[in-house]
Amino acid sequence: MSDPRRDRMLALGAPAFLVGLWEVAIRTGVLDARFFPPPSLVVLTFWRLLADGTLAAHTAASVTRVLAGFAIGAAAGLAAGLAMGTIRSLRVALEPTISALYVIPKVAILPLVMLIFGLGEASKIAIIAIATFFIVVINTTAAVVGVEPLYIEAGRAFGARRLQMFAHIILPGALPAIFTGMRLALGTALIVIIAAEFVAAKDGIGYFIWFAWNTLRPEEMFAGFIVIGALGMLSYEAVRRIGHRVMPWLEDDRPRGGREDHG
C-alpha cells in the first residue's frame, strides 16, 4: 500500500539522515576532514560563493558552452538521423561508420579537437556538438526506422503522399524515441563539458572544481558538485517538460517510486 505522505517523508528523510551521518562521522574523526569537508562547511562555502557571484559566473560559462554545442549537435544529428531513417541507401552507407565512431569516448578526441579549434571557446563547443551529434543521430535513425509499420500502412491506405507521410506519421511516430536520444545527449554533454573544462578552460564549473583541487580546497569542490547536480536535475526536468509540450498524446512519464526507473 502506498501512502503519499509516508513516501514523501522517506524520500526527504533518507538523504537528510545520510547528511547527518556524514557530519557526525567527521566530527568523531571516522572520516578524514581533509577529503570530506563536513556538510555544514560545504553549505557555508556554497552560500559564500553564491553570494559573491563566483558560482554564477562559472555556471554561466559552462551552461553557455553546453547550450551552444548541444544546439549545433542536436540540430545536425536530428537532420542526419531523419534523412538516414527515411532513405535506406543513406542508412546502409553511413550507419557502420557512425556506429564505429560513436563508441570512441568523446573525451578521448578532445586533444584533437583543441588542435583543430584552438584553445578558445570553439573547441569546447565543438566537443559538446560532436558528443551530442552521435547520440542524437543514432537515436533519431532508430526512431524513424522503428515507427510502427501499421501506422505507415494506415497512412498509405488513406492516400498520404511522401511529404504528408513524413509530417503526419513518421515524425510524430518517431518523436518519443528522438526525445529519449535528446535527454541522453544532454546528460552526456554535461559530463563532457566538465571533463573538457578540467584541462582546457579558464572558467566554467569543471575548471572551478579542478582549481579547487589544485589549491586544496575540498569544500569548494563539493560546492561545485552541488552545482553539477542541480544542472543535471534542471536539464532533465526541462527536457521532460518540453517533451510533454511537444507530445501531449503521451502519458506523463514523471518517475514514481517503485514503478519506473529512469537512469
Next chain:
Amino acid sequence: MSAKILISDVTKIYPGQGRPLVALDRVSLQVPEGEFVCVVGPSGCGKSTLLRILAGLVPCSSGSVAIAGGRRGKPLHSLVFQEYAIFPWKTVLQNVAFGLQMRGVARPQREATAREWIGRVGLGDFTDAYPRQLSGGMRQRVGIARAFANDPEVLLMDEPLGALDAQTRLILMDELLRLWETDRKTVVYVTHDIEEAILLGDRVVLMTARPGRLKAEFAVPFARPRGIEVMGDPAFAGLSYQIWEALRDEAIAAMGTRA
C-alpha cells in the same frame, strides 16, 4: 446491376526463402454496388491479403482488381484495420478527419464532416481526446468513423472487431449495421467469425486454407434493416452450422500446415 468491385483471377505469391508461398490462387469475385460481402476463412488463408490487394497496399502477382469509381474527388476505398491502427498522436477529431486532410479538404469542412461521424459513433464527448484515453471499443469506433468519414466508393474492413472482447463485439456489430444503413456502401468485410459474417453480410464467401481459393458462398436471407435480434432466428443457427460444415475441413487443414 454492374459490378462495383471486380476481382479477376487474382494470384498472390510471396517469393520467400526456399519454397515460394502461394497466398491466393486464382480468386475471382464480383461485388455489386451496395452489397455487404463477408469473406470468411481459416487463419492464414489469404483473406487479409486479398483485402490489402483491393486497398492497393500490396500488388498481386497476376490477375486484376478493379473498383468502379465515378464521383469526382472521392477515394475508391477506405480500410478499417484491426484495433491499433489509429494514430496515437492525433486526437479523435484529427484521426477521423485524416483521410479528408490527405485529400486536401479544407479544415472547416473536414472537421465538420469528422464531427458528424464522431457523433454517429457516439464519441461526441471525446472529440479532443487522444486514443490512449479511450477503451479498445472506443478506439475501434474511431477507426470505423475514420473510414466512413472519408466517404469512399467501397469500404474494406479487415477483422475490425477481432481484437475486442465478446460483449464489445456484439455492441459494435449492431452499431456497424446501423451506420451502414445510412448510405449502404459496398463493403468487403474479412472475418474468421461465422456469426459476425451472417449478421452483417448479404453474402458470405468462404475461402479454403492456403493457398486461398474461393470454396463456397452463401446468401444471407435476413431482411434489412437488420439488428442483433436475427441471431435468435432458427434460420441463423441453421446457416451458421451449414457454413461451419463447409469451413471445418479448411480450418483443420490450416492447423495442419501451420503446426
